[in-house]
Amino acid sequence: MKKYVMALDQGTTSSRAILFDNNGKIFAKAQHEFTQIYPQAGWVEHSPMSILFSQLQSATEVMATSGVTADEIAAIGITNQRETTLVWDKATGKPVYNAIVWQCRRTAQMCEEIKKDKELTDYIKKHTGLVVDAYFSATKIKWILDNVEGAMEQAQKGELLFGTVETWLIWNLTGGRVHVTDYSNASRTMLFDVDKLCWDEYLCEKLGIPMSMLPEVKPSSMVYGEVASGVMGLEELAGVPIAGAIGDQPAALFGQGCIKPGQAKNTYGTGCFLLMNTGEKRVESQNNLVTGVAWGLDGKVTYAIEGSAFNAGSVIKWLRDDLHVIDHAARCDELAESVKDANGIYFVPAFTGLGAPYWDMYARGTIVGMTRGVNRAHICRSVLEAIAYQMTDLLEAMKQDSDIDLFELRVDGGASVSDVMMQIQADLIRTPVNRPKMVETTAIGAAYLAGLAVGFWKDIDEIAQIRQVDKLFEPQMAIEDRNRYYHGWLRAVERSRDWIEH
Numbered sequence: 001m002k003k004y005v006m007a008l009d010q011g012t013t014s015s016r017a018i019l020f021d022n023n024g025k026i027f028a029k030a031q032h033e034f035t036q037i038y039p040q041a042g043w044v045e046h047s048p049m050s051i052l053f054s055q056l057q058s059a060t061e062v063m064a065t066s067g068v069t070a071d072e073i074a075a076i077g078i079t080n081q082r083e084t085t086l087v088w089d090k091a092t093g094k095p096v097y098n099a100i101v102w103q104c105r106r107t108a109q110m111c112e113e114i115k116k117d118k119e120l121t122d123y124i125k126k127h128t129g130l131v132v133d134a135y136f137s138a139t140k141i142k143w144i145l146d147n148v149e150g151a152m153e154q155a156q157k158g159e160l161l162f163g164t165v166e167t168w169l170i171w172n173l174t175g176g177r178v179h180v181t182d183y184s185n186a187s188r189t190m191l192f193d194v195d196k197l198c199w200d201e202y203l204c205e206k207l208g209i210p211m212s213m214l215p216e217v218k219p220s221s222m223v224y225g226e227v228a229s230g231v232m233g234l235e236e237l238a239g240v241p242i243a244g245a246i247g248d249q250p251a252a253l254f255g256q257g258c259i260k261p262g263q264a265k266n267t268y269g270t271g272c273f274l275l276m277n278t279g280e281k282r283v284e285s286q287n288n289l290v291t292g293v294a295w296g297l298d299g300k301v302t303y304a305i306e307g308s309a310f311n312a313g314s315v316i317k318w319l320r321d322d323l324h325v326i327d328h329a330a331r332c333d334e335l336a337e338s339v340k341d342a343n344g345i346y347f348v349p350a351f352t353g354l355g356a357p358y359w360d361m362y363a364r365g366t367i368v369g370m371t372r373g374v375n376r377a378h379i380c381r382s383v384l385e386a387i388a389y390q391m392t393d394l395l396e397a398m399k400q401d402s403d404i405d406l407f408e409l410r411v412d413g414g415a416s417v418s419d420v421m422m423q424i425q426a427d428l429i430r431t432p433v434n435r436p437k438m439v440e441t442t443a444i445g446a447a448y449l450a451g452l453a454v455g456f457w458k459d460i461d462e463i464a465q466i467r468q469v470d471k472l473f474e475p476q477m478a479i480e481d482r483n484r485y486y487h488g489w490l491r492a493v494e495r496s497r498d499w500i501e502h
Contacts, residue, residue, distance in 0.1 A: 077450030
């Protein structure tokens with residue numbers, strides 16, 4: 001009897017495997033971190049093999065510790081860090097270079113050159129729903145082809161394959177038989193026409209990317225293939241269908257039950273990602289937000305409008321691991337709650353530039369308003385406030401684009417467990433913040449899509465009923481105070497953007 005769906009949740013700093021039962025509850029999970037590689041300032045890489053091995057290790061471990069057998073697993077769903085770019089040899093499976101991570105800014109200058117061609121920039125916005133930025137996969141592919149010896153020649157011969165992380169995992173899990181991506185991940189490459197739902201031949205030609213490298217694009221919920229026999233450590237999973245794939249943020253939107261137009265969620269992870277479901281209609285942003293396909297399901301596609309902040313939970317990790325201001329993440333909350341405010345300071349965490357709605361690749365991290373009275377509790381408070389301020393920027397832009405006023409914001413991700421930050425967020429956006437009991441919404445979103453493909457769950461109405469509320473945070477701050485604090489934030493952002501000539 002099929003009792004579980006396995007979600008493979010491949011994130012920026014770790015790979016996880018989670019088994020969900022029919023009630024959407026976690027039965028077992030395992031997690032393994034892997035090394036972050038910083039070759040130079042602004043560059044971020046991962047070892048493709050570390051991504052793969054850590055994911056296989058997590059899947060093997062969750063099977064071993066839970067005692068679950070392959071016969072009990074209905075399907076595997078995959079969710080992944082998006083935009084991260086891998087290129088490998090089709091014959092050998094060997095990567096030609098490290099994975100270039102979504103946070104990496106190495107192609108910023110390349111993007112500046114593209115922006116000089118207004119006709120091309122407008123074409124990209126119109127057809128892909130994206131703005132030109134180093135964030136997305138296209139310029140990362142081009143960088144690899146231009147900088148790795150022999151790569152362009154191999155690609156032109158049809159010997160190289162490109163994939164985002166889910167493509168790399170599926171290709172390896174199926175023994176090199178299946179080279180696919182889903183609509184949500186294709187939408188983040190800057191090469192995909194989100195209206196026609198196909199790769200854009202003109203953009204590939206303009207950027208010098210052979211189309212033979214690109215995976216086949218499929219809906220987010222369907223059987224792509226089966227785990228092959230002989231996959232390292234996963235022999236016992238051979239034959240289990242891989243039936244869902246979706247980028248981490250739309251996975252969280254789906255996992256949060258935001259299945260109707262106008263529903264929105266924010267994920268507080270390494271970065272922050274705010275998405276609003278806009279239904280079968282794509283909203284063209286006038287405020288530097290991006291649009292794309294959230295998922296493909298039952299023969300239809302659902303679009304979303306999205307804004308992101310590059311650094312959120314990563315800033316708390318920075319406080320802990322690099323500055324040694326705190327010894328564990330929860331200490332940040334304890335210190336932040338010990339003071340009533342940040343004592344006049346603002347922290348703008350633009351370590352790798354600013355995302356939407358600014359899209360400033362050259363902005364850098366800034367603390368303003370420092371006085372002798374500032375202590376580490378105020379620093380911690382300013383970090384939590386900064387994360388909430390960034391989301392407020394995005395929500396203000398999203399409201400203007402969509403003409404939709406939210407009645408609540410659904411939240412998830414590791415940092416959403418912070419009660420003090422969620423209260424700050426509710427105060428700033430003047431809207432209730434709704435945190436579910438199941439905060440693993442990214443993984444469960446992938447599990448739901450895989451389960452729907454094989455009949456483990458009947459339909460989306462069934463899964464929408466599974467979500468349970470943990471806590472609702474209501475706005476408490478006076479509007480005058482809120483406006484004064486937010487105005488100070490906007491001034492601090494300007495300081496972070498004018499520190500260097502570019």
